[in-house]
Amino acid sequence: xxxxxxxxxxxxxxxxxMTGGAYSRQQYAERLGISVHTFDKTLQRLKSISGxxxxxxxxxxxxxxxxxxxxxxxxxxxxxxxxxxxxxSMKITESRRLVLLLESLQKRSQxxxxxxxxxxxxxxxxxxxxxxxxxxxxxxxLETTGVIRRVDAKRPFxxxxxxxxxxxxxxxxxxxFAFVDIMASTQLPSVHGYLLxxxxxxxxxxxxxxxxxxxxxxxxxxxxxxxLDEAHVFSLIEAMRQRRLIQFLYFTPKSxxxxxxxxxxxxxxxxxxxxxxxxxxxxxxxxxxxxxxxxLAHQSxxxxxxxxxxxxxxxxxxxxxxxxxxxxxRDRLMARIRNSWLIDTGPTVRVRARFFHPxxxxxxxxxxxxxxxxQWGTITEESGGxxxxxxxxxxxxxxxxxWLRSFGSSCEVLEPSKLRQEMIExxxxxxxxxxxxxxxxxx
Numbered sequence: 102x103x104x105x106x107x108x109x110x111x112x113x114x115x116x117x118x119m120t121g122g123a124y125s126r127q128q129y130a131e132r133l134g135i136s137v138h139t140f141d142k143t144l145q146r147l148k149s150i151s152g153x154x155x156x157x158x159x160x161x162x163x164x165x166x167x168x169x170x171x172x173x174x175x176x177x178x179x180x181x182x183x184x185x186x187x188x189x190s191m192k193i194t195e196s197r198r199l200v201l202l203l204e205s206l207q208k209r210s211q212x213x214x215x216x217x218x219x220x221x222x223x224x225x226x227x228x229x230x231x232x233x234x235x236x237x238x239x240x241x242x243l244e245t246t247g248v249i250r251r252v253d254a255k256r257p258f259x260x261x262x263x264x265x266x267x268x269x270x271x272x273x274x275x276x277x278f279a280f281v282d283i284m285a286s287t288q289l290p291s292v293h294g295y296l297l298x299x300x301x302x303x304x305x306x307x308x309x310x311x312x313x314x315x316x317x318x319x320x321x322x323x324x325x326x327x328x329l330d331e332a333h334v335f336s337l338i339e340a341m342r343q344r345r346l347i348q349f350l351y352f353t354p355k356s357x358x359x360x361x362x363x364x365x366x367x368x369x370x371x372x373x374x375x376x377x378x379x380x381x382x383x384x385x386x387x388x389x390x391x392x393x394x395x396x397l398a399h400q401s402x403x404x405x406x407x408x409x410x411x412x413x414x415x416x417x418x419x420x421x422x423x424x425x426x427x428x429x430x431r432d433r434l435m436a437r438i439r440n441s442w443l444i445d446t447g448p449t450v451r452v453r454a455r456f457f458h459p460x461x462x463x464x465x466x467x468x469x470x471x472x473x474x475x476q477w478g479t480i481t482e483e484s485g486g487x488x489x490x491x492x493x494x495x496x497x498x499x500x501x502x503x504w505l506r507s508f509g510s511s512c513e514v515l516e517p518s519k520l521r522q523e524m525i526e527x528x529x530x531x532x533x534x535x536x537x538x539x540x541x542x543x544x
Contacts, residue, residue, distance in 0.1 A: 107185075107332065108360065108414040108415060109133065109139075109143060109360055110143060110146070110147060110185055111185065111329045111332055112133055112359045112360040112414070113129075113133065113140075113143050113144075113147065114182050114185055114326070114329060115326045115329050115359070115411065116129060116132060116133070116359070118182060118325050118326045126140055126141070132357070132358060132359060132360075133358070133359065133360045134358050134360050135360070147184065147185070180295055180325070180328060182325060182326060182328055182329055183292070183296070183299070183328065185332075186292050186295075186296065186328075186332070195239075198231060198235075198239060199239060199243070201219060201220050202219075202236075202239060202240070202243070203243075203249075203262070205219040205220075206249060206260060206261055206262045209261070210252045210259040210260060210261035211259060211260060211261075212257045212258065212260075213233060213236055213237055213257065213258070214233075214257065216236055216240070216260070217231065217233055217236050220236065240260055243260075244260070247263055248262070248263055249261065249262055249263055250263045266301070266304060271305065271308050271309075271310060274301060274304060274305055275305065275310070275314070275315075277301060278298065278301040278302065278305060278315065281294055281297050281298045281301060282298055285297070285298050289387055290328075290331045290334050290335070291328060291331070292328050292331045295328070302315055324392020324393075326392075327387075327392045327393075327394070329411070330393075330394040330410040330411055331394075333394075333396075333410050333413055334385060334394065334410070336416055336418075337382050337385055337396060337416075338385065340418050341382050341383065341385075343418075343421055344381075344421050344422050344423075344424065344427040345381075345419060345420065345421045345422075346379055346380065346381050346418070346419040346420055346421070346422065347379070347380060347381075347382055347398075347416060347417065347418055347419060348377070348378065348379045348415075348416075348417050348418075348419055349377075349378055349413045349414065349415055349416040349417070350375040350376070350377055350378075350413075350414045350415045351375055351376050351377075351378050351408055351412050351413055351414075352375045352376075352412040352414070353376075353412060354411075354412065356375070356412070358375070359411075359412070375412075375414065378400070378406075378408070379400070379419065380398035380399060380400045380406060380408075381398055381399045381400075381422060381427070381430060382396055382397075382398045383397050383398055383399060383430055383431050383434045384396075384397040384431075384434060384435075384438075385397075385410075386444055388443055390503065390504065393409055393410075393411070394409070394410035394411070395407055395408065395409060395410065395444050396408045396409075396410060396413070397438070397444060399430040399434070405433070405434055405437060405446060407444055438496070440494055440495055441495070441496045441500070442476070442495050442500035442501045442504070443500045444500075445495075445496040445497045445499060445500050446496060447496045447497030447499075448496070448497065449494050449495065449496055450495065450496075450497065450498060450517055451492065451493070451494050451516060451517070452478075452492070452493050452494075452495055452498060452501060452505075452514070452516065452517070452520065453490065453491070453492050453514075453515040453516040454490070454491045454505055454512055454514050454515060455483075455488050455489070455490055455491075455512070455513045455515060456468065456471055456488060456489055456490075456491055456508065456511055456512050456513075457487060457488045457510075457511050457512075457513075458486070458487055458489075459511075467508065467511045468480070468489060470508075474504065475491060475493065476493065477493065478491050478492060478493030479491070479492050479493070490515075498517070498519075498520045498523075502520065502523065502524075505524070506524065506527060
């Protein structure tokens with residue numbers, strides 16, 4: 102799939118998940134910076150990938166697809182947004198050819214020449230016949246992903262299906278499925294785990310396993326669109342591994358647009374709404390509290406810069422830098438974020454807060470949460486046993502503030518005074534929202 106097509110579908114699905122299908126076709130198209138016709142084509146392609154309905158263009162079909170996100174997604178066990186990764190990497194001709202290869206290898210182990218004959222005999226008439234180089238590339242891909250393996254080291258090489266899972270009992274497969282299900286839903290990145298989970302589920306269903314038994318547990322992270330950003334994670338990791346500069350078109354969270362189509366015809370060229378960036382990627386950070394991926398990088402003119410992965414499109418690699426230069430930028434970044442609650446590089450301040458235990462005889466879930474999430478902060482019990490002090494040196498207070506506020510009345514900010522005043526104003530605003538709108542005169 103073309104890189105641009107994938108970027109467009111990422112933003113398309115993110116908007117569906119975030120808005121629940123509340124936008125009209127025109128609003129979606131304007132937000133994505135595409136035409137309504139392109140919007141319809143993208144919707145048709147996503148429907149065909151998901152298998153939710155036949156490829157069609159009626160309003161009823163479109164409503165059925167968007168209604169899945171509006172009404173059914175939060176109750177679904179399977180991550181619906183995974184459909185984009187399932188249909189990402191193959192063209193139609195590639196998918197047909199791989200199916201032929203796998204069907205042939207199900208019967209017996211075969212050489213490249215034998216598989217070439219099978220593909221030539223079984224291909225669709227409209228497809229161009231594959232050559233030996235193409236078949237070898239397909240076999241390397243299948244071998245790398247663990248689908249097939251070489252039978253021996255003698256030439257000509259023979260290949261067969263890697264079907265060890267098919268030899269396991271249903272009970273053993275169910276145990277593996279349960280483990281993968283938990284890990285894919287609780288660990289990051291998770292797309293590869295979800296793909297493995299999907300394969301195991303299909304294998305169990307072919308063996309007659311009841312779907313209700315497979316969906317006995319619902320492990321689901323709160324921020325459903327986070328897996329879309331994983332499309333960039335591995336590309337960025339590879340660029341960091343090779344110390345390469347990257348180029349991309351970036352849309353800030355405040356931008357009214359999240360995507361802009363690339364016009365190949367100069368007569369219809371229009372200015373995009375994003376900003377072109379060339380940076381050296383240094384660190385990827387995930388924010389569990391808000392479900393966001395961040396890229397921290399070095400830019401020649403600005404130094405340390407930060408980007409949310411959801412705004413990155415048209416990502417590509419550029420030239421590499423020396424190992425010494427990369428290490429210098431990396432060390433400088435790590436020194437700046439040493440006291441960051443997440444990615445803040447502002448001045449370091451000391452935060453002091455008093456947390457209150459829930460009551461006598463009740464386990465202090467408040468303290469357990471502070472111990473779990475409070476990072477490098479220190480805890481000191483106060484006399485009387487009703488409260489404890491929490492202290493931490495952190496870069497600025499912007500990122501720690503939502504965490505402190507999430508404790509409600511169980512937390513009182515003591516220092517710095519500016520943060521304390523901000524918390525007072527926040528709670529006044531919340532209290533004002535709960536004031537009665539009318540008097541209850543009923544006796």
